[in-house]
Amino acid sequence: MAWWIHRGLRRALVPRGLNSSSPLLRPPAASSPYFSSLQSRSQENAAPESGIGGSTSSKTASFRSSLNPTEVAKFAAIAETWWDSQGPFKPLHLMNPTRVSFIRSTLCRHFRKDPFSVRPFEGLKIIDVGCGGGILSEPLARMGATVTGIDAVEKNIKIADIHAALDPLTSSIEYHCTTAEEVVKENKKFDAVISLEVIEHVADPADFCKSLAALTVPKGATIISTINRSMRSYATAIIAAEYLLNWLPKGTHHWSRFLTPEELVLILERAGVSVQEMAGFVYNPLTGDWTLSDDTSVNFIAFGTKRNE
Amino acid sequence: MAAHRCLLRSSVLGSSPAFSAGKRGFSVLTEEPVARLSAGLSASGGSDPTPRRREARNVQWVFLGCPGVGKGTFTSRLSQLLGVPHTATGDLVREELASSGPLSNQLAEIVNQGQLVSDKIIINLLSKSLESGAAKGESGFIHDGFPRTVKQAVCEKNYGVTTNSEPFDVAIIGGGMVGLALASALSSTPFTKHLNIAIVDPNPALGGCSSYYIKNEIPGSRVSTVTPATISFLRDIGAWEHVKHQRHAFFDQMQVWDYTGLGYTRYCARDVGKEYLGCVVENKVLCNSLLLSLQEKDFKKTIIPAKLTSMTVSSRRSSSGVSSGQSNTLDKSRTNNSEETAEPMHLQSLVRLELSDGQHIYSKLVVGADGAKSRVREMAGIKTTGWDYSQSGLICTVEHTGENHCAWQRFLPSGPIALLPIGDNFSNIVWTMSSNEANRHKLMSEDDFVKAVNYALDCGYGPHPQSNFLDNYIGRLPWGSGTTSIKESFQAPPKVINVVSERMAFPLSLMHALEYSSSQFVLIGDAAHAVHPLAGQGVNLGFGDASTLTKVISEGISMGTDFADLALLKRYEKERKAANIPWMAILDGFQKAYSIDFGPINLLRAAALHGAQYIAPLKRNIVSYAMGEWNWPRFT
Numbered sequence: 001m002a003w004w005i006h007r008g009l010r011r012a013l014v015p016r017g018l019n020s021s022s023p024l025l026r027p028p029a030a031s032s033p034y035f036s037s038l039q040s041r042s043q044e045n046a047a048p049e050s051g052i053g054g055s056t057s058s059k060t061a062s063f064r065s066s067l068n069p070t071e072v073a074k075f076a077a078i079a080e081t082w083w084d085s086q087g088p089f090k091p092l093h094l095m096n097p098t099r100v101s102f103i104r105s106t107l108c109r110h111f112r113k114d115p116f117s118v119r120p121f122e123g124l125k126i127i128d129v130g131c132g133g134g135i136l137s138e139p140l141a142r143m144g145a146t147v148t149g150i151d152a153v154e155k156n157i158k159i160a161d162i163h164a165a166l167d168p169l170t171s172s173i174e175y176h177c178t179t180a181e182e183v184v185k186e187n188k189k190f191d192a193v194i195s196l197e198v199i200e201h202v203a204d205p206a207d208f209c210k211s212l213a214a215l216t217v218p219k220g221a222t223i224i225s226t227i228n229r230s231m232r233s234y235a236t237a238i239i240a241a242e243y244l245l246n247w248l249p250k251g252t253h254h255w256s257r258f259l260t261p262e263e264l265v266l267i268l269e270r271a272g273v274s275v276q277e278m279a280g281f282v283y284n285p286l287t288g289d290w291t292l293s294d295d296t297s298v299n300f301i302a303f304g305t306k307r308n309e
Numbered sequence: 310m311a312a313h314r315c316l317l318r319s320s321v322l323g324s325s326p327a328f329s330a331g332k333r334g335f336s337v338l339t340e341e342p343v344a345r346l347s348a349g350l351s352a353s354g355g356s357d358p359t360p361r362r363r364e365a366r367n368v369q370w371v372f373l374g375c376p377g378v379g380k381g382t383f384t385s386r387l388s389q390l391l392g393v394p395h396t397a398t399g400d401l402v403r404e405e406l407a408s409s410g411p412l413s414n415q416l417a418e419i420v421n422q423g424q425l426v427s428d429k430i431i432i433n434l435l436s437k438s439l440e441s442g443a444a445k446g447e448s449g450f451i452h453d454g455f456p457r458t459v460k461q462a463v464c465e466k467n468y469g470v471t472t473n474s475e476p477f478d479v480a481i482i483g484g485g486m487v488g489l490a491l492a493s494a495l496s497s498t499p500f501t502k503h504l505n506i507a508i509v510d511p512n513p514a515l516g517g518c519s520s521y522y523i524k525n526e527i528p529g530s531r532v533s534t535v536t537p538a539t540i541s542f543l544r545d546i547g548a549w550e551h552v553k554h555q556r557h558a559f560f561d562q563m564q565v566w567d568y569t570g571l572g573y574t575r576y577c578a579r580d581v582g583k584e585y586l587g588c589v590v591e592n593k594v595l596c597n598s599l600l601l602s603l604q605e606k607d608f609k610k611t612i613i614p615a616k617l618t619s620m621t622v623s624s625r626r627s628s629s630g631v632s633s634g635q636s637n638t639l640d641k642s643r644t645n646n647s648e649e650t651a652e653p654m655h656l657q658s659l660v661r662l663e664l665s666d667g668q669h670i671y672s673k674l675v676v677g678a679d680g681a682k683s684r685v686r687e688m689a690g691i692k693t694t695g696w697d698y699s700q701s702g703l704i705c706t707v708e709h710t711g712e713n714h715c716a717w718q719r720f721l722p723s724g725p726i727a728l729l730p731i732g733d734n735f736s737n738i739v740w741t742m743s744s745n746e747a748n749r750h751k752l753m754s755e756d757d758f759v760k761a762v763n764y765a766l767d768c769g770y771g772p773h774p775q776s777n778f779l780d781n782y783i784g785r786l787p788w789g790s791g792t793t794s795i796k797e798s799f800q801a802p803p804k805v806i807n808v809v810s811e812r813m814a815f816p817l818s819l820m821h822a823l824e825y826s827s828s829q830f831v832l833i834g835d836a837a838h839a840v841h842p843l844a845g846q847g848v849n850l851g852f853g854d855a856s857t858l859t860k861v862i863s864e865g866i867s868m869g870t871d872f873a874d875l876a877l878l879k880r881y882e883k884e885r886k887a888a889n890i891p892w893m894a895i896l897d898g899f900q901k902a903y904s905i906d907f908g909p910i911n912l913l914r915a916a917a918l919h920g921a922q923y924i925a926p927l928k929r930n931i932v933s934y935a936m937g938e939w940n941w942p943r944f945t
Contacts, residue, residue, distance in 0.1 A: 085874075085875065085876050093876065094876075096870075097868045097870060100868045100869055100870075101868055104867075104868070104869075116499055116500075118499075118500055118503055118866060118867075138869070138871070139868060139869025139870060140869060141869075142866075142869040142870075142871075143869045166657065166658040167658065167871060
């Protein structure tokens, strides 16, 4: 157990440039044409790396690090079924109200909004990084926020756009097919940056957290949810969910890419976000409901605020 | 009508903010677009919206101003620049005059006399031009000189354009007790009181301002027994206040026995430490109180005095999304829909309801509260299960000597007869018997009927039950103190002297809908379940449905979920089925158990009655369950 922690910490803490040799961080070989073009592009950029120095290497590494092409391809394949609440995304639909309740209570408290109002997020600008089909963006928009949703998969954005247009309350959501890094380059800032169930699919979580932090206004909120790296999560999220219950397609998650709460807190600290609250999600198989709890051993969500610079 | 439709039909992406508030077409146009004009001009020149949005952007602008200010100049130049048709009502009139159209004679007269052309004609002309434009594939418009009057802008009912084109959030079909209770509950919950509700019921009494029914009137025959759980629900929504000012009767005792004389049971509210077992209220009083509670709240409700004739669901497809040329899969019904009626996108996901007075309304969620023969259930295609009891229930109000604070129920060979206090010296009779018998009793003279009732309640068919030594022994076991009704002996019910209301008979059956909800529809009350009246639970189950549905919708809205989402409605269904099905099973069980006259079965029933009378924990559980205090029997 200690070895896993050590390896994970090393991955999180060691400077970026040195990590490209680590077997953990090299993007796994994929047959997708997107990946091969990506590789050739990054190889071109890698040549002048040593000459120009840290900034260029960080740019190329960050371009490669945020998007993991195999992950992207995985989601593109099942994009159309996002809004079928009995389809492949059923666990996400079941879990969504619980996540939204955590987000609602933490953001209302942080921004001093009235939790009993129907639209408590009126006036807040929120970005949903890795929005997928918009499962989180729509409830946020209904609660009054000005929501921007970004995702790497073009299909997802199309689906999200179409579905959001059906309800006048959600038709104001802006969806873009882009990455967090691109949005950082456009110098956009948001009151709250939310990225749920994305960081475990990203190649360099530390870098991803830096991008998320860069998108947040000072004293703004950053919320990340992911799956813990523990024995129990291996049994539940990988074996039970993927192999026994068929909730998720096999290979959706890689246990080695999960982050423990301590690691997440560390990389967020390094990015300038101090984590204030954390909660876990627990599934009750008898009633089929998810609830918030202190048990962060499988799914957990962290709420942090960006330090004032 | 067509003009209205055309105005609403536009791509959402470009002009959605104006319509996302769901306002009526014309009033929005006068306020928004003039302000947006400058924004629009700068937007077209300045920072660029993403390419996707520019193609899809539609323009719906109105230019207002006094004569000579330059409206015509602007509109013609802008319409060229933006590629959008522009309409000037002056030009339209001149065109119509020049062509020998149907209106040209009318127009000629008006124009020659120097009068303003009437709003009706203007709208007609406008509709025609927009329709012909739409046929050519144009979308969007710039109006020059329209609307000119408030009337035109507001587009009244006189023109046959329905003002109810504003979509509703919830349409409650059926304004009976349960439907009104749902509306009232939605208006009292913080997260749902902003919703826009329509109540569709042909009963004209719903529209007027109501006042209290005076207590001295003869009580009506249709009454309901409300349990304490229902009373606290009604108190929360503010309706119980009004019931208290009208006739109602609490009762704290109940006696149940059968014709064999082998056993009886008496229940008392003090067994479980409460003051009353329930309250008997006339149905019209309940409806009235609910309506009053609804009227006194500041709540967006529209009562539509019409019947529902048909419903169409624009099926919202979850995966590949909506038509208008974007989806690859073929769905003929949808593409036809978008070509022919050209519904605006934000209405496509709503249910369209056609009403008997010719209007149509749109609603996000349709609630069927229209009783056992629910049309909503039929139209939603929800199947039911159940069977007819070959019995009818005969109800009427009777007068008796002395006051009555106890509910009496005696099981006869043909069915139970119940005597429920309504207040003063009046009680309500609910007598279940075979349909032929019910008819006979309905038609017989009043004196004969009074005799029959007394016979059925008192000495007919069998002797009074007595308690024996075994009962006293069991009763004295250490069950714990407090269950005083164990010691009470059998009492004879009051003697009926007079029938004061008309007698009504209804066939009885059991009915249960297999599902309570499907996408965008949900059933509450008798539309979902119908039970035997022998325990007076029917309407209480319905009120429970209304309360749970409100709670589920409120939770959904607090979490930002779409409240017509099927997953949310299924939660309601799960909770209510868990509560309703046990009750239905129990009541059906009772009905079947008491319809057999066979020695060993009679003894079993008698034993059960004795047990229920003398075994204190069992009795307490039965009383609590019947009062609606908990869902599962627990033995504590």
